[in-house]
Amino acid sequence: MYRTSAVDEVILNSLASSSILQTGDTEKIQCFSAALAIQRERTDFGRFDIPLNKYDIFSQPVTVPVCPAVQIKKTFHACPFIRVGRIDILGVSSSALLHIGSVNEMTLQSRVKHIRNFLKNPYPEIEEEES
Amino acid sequence: MKFCVTNHELFVGEINIIGVGLSSVVLVGDVDCINLGSAFDTPPESLVLGTSLVPL
Numbered sequence: 001m002y003r004t005s006a007v008d009e010v011i012l013n014s015l016a017s018s019s020i021l022q023t024g025d026t027e028k029i030q031c032f033s034a035a036l037a038i039q040r041e042r043t044d045f046g047r048f049d050i051p052l053n054k055y056d057i058f059s060q061p062v063t064v065p066v067c068p069a070v071q072i073k074k075t076f077h078a079c080p081f082i083r084v085g086r087i088d089i090l091g092v093s094s095s096a097l098l099h100i101g102s103v104n105e106m107t108l109q110s111r112v113k114h115i116r117n118f119l120k121n122p123y124p125e126i127e128e129e130e131s
Numbered sequence: 132m133k134f135c136v137t138n139h140e141l142f143v144g145e146i147n148i149i150g151v152g153l154s155s156v157v158l159v160g161d162v163d164c165i166n167l168g169s170a171f172d173t174p175p176e177s178l179v180l181g182t183s184l185v186p187l
Binding site: 002003005007019025031032033035055057060062063064065066067068071072073074075076077078079081082083084085086087088089090091092093094095096097098099100101102103104105106107108109110111112113114115116117118119120121 | 132133134135136137138139140141142143144145146147148149150151152153154155156157158159160161162163164165166167168169170171172173177178179180181182
């Protein structure tokens with residue numbers, strides 16, 4: 001049904017934050033990543049108890065198109081191999097995936113909320129115009 | 132719907148990627164179905180003043 005993937009060489013520098021390097025066939029993959037990216041004026045180590053459900057973006061549904069059900073699918077492999085000479089990746093992060101092999105079904109989702117946190121308003125003139 | 136595929140030779144010399152992030156995928160192989168979704172929130176309102184980061 002699927003082809004065989006043949007990779008001669010994989011060079012991967014870093015694999016971080018629930019990322020996967022998978023070699024071999026997979027039936028089903030489900031990945032989810034929720035990130036709160038906070039850029040603060042002052043570092044404040046040691047206190048980081050912010051509940052993610054306070055932010056809308058982590059609870060809002062993300063609309064993803066559904067794969068149509070293919071009734072008749074015929075696949076003929078004239079060459080049953082996918083050959084790759086070299087894969088060179090610097091970094092894989094945040095529930096991302098490097099997969100060598102075939103997959104039946106995969107579902108991946110990511111949600112990121114960015115916050116820029118200042119202690120004092122860096123744009124006081126803008127607020128005066130608005131009010 | 133009828134869907135007929137003939138796969139001939141596929142040979143890639145070199146793949147060079149800087150980064151794969153945020154529920155992305157690099158796949159060397161065949162796949163039947165991929166669902167990828169992403170929500171990214173950086174509005175002007177993301178500017179938070181003061182010490183409390185949690186919305187009321």
